[in-house]
């Protein structure tokens with residue numbers, strides 16, 4: 001990504017991806033109105049919320065490319081205390097989700113809990129990776 005042409009290509013790819021997420025958000029919003037079933041609505045809404053999250057991530061990636069991002073000592077302290085306070089909660093959430101999955105036999109709760117378990121595992125990994133990237137953030141100060 002050091003060459004300008006690669007960077008341009010990368011930026012276009014992110015832009016295209018944001019448009020895809022926008023399409024999913026829009027299509028989900030339309031579809032939700034077609035059902036009065038609260039479970040059907042929720043299942044569609046979950047995909048919509050994930051797309052909103054993906055869009056937010058992609059916009060953050062864009063922001064990190066566009067501006068000369070630096071992290072102050074205060075910023076690093078906020079990130080550090082977030083990791084410190086939150087890491088144990090995510091680990092606990094993974095264990096709780098694993099127990100809940102094991103206890104479920106009905107298909108819908110099981111399906112949703114399995115999705116949640118994956119999310120909690122991702123949150124746990126996110127905290128670990130964030131801790132590692134803190135070194136990179138500190139190098140900028």
Ligand SMILES: [Fe+2]
Pocket residue numbers: 021050051054
């Ligand atoms: Fe997505």
Ligand SMILES: [Fe+2]
Pocket residue numbers: 090093119120123
């Ligand atoms: Fe979580």
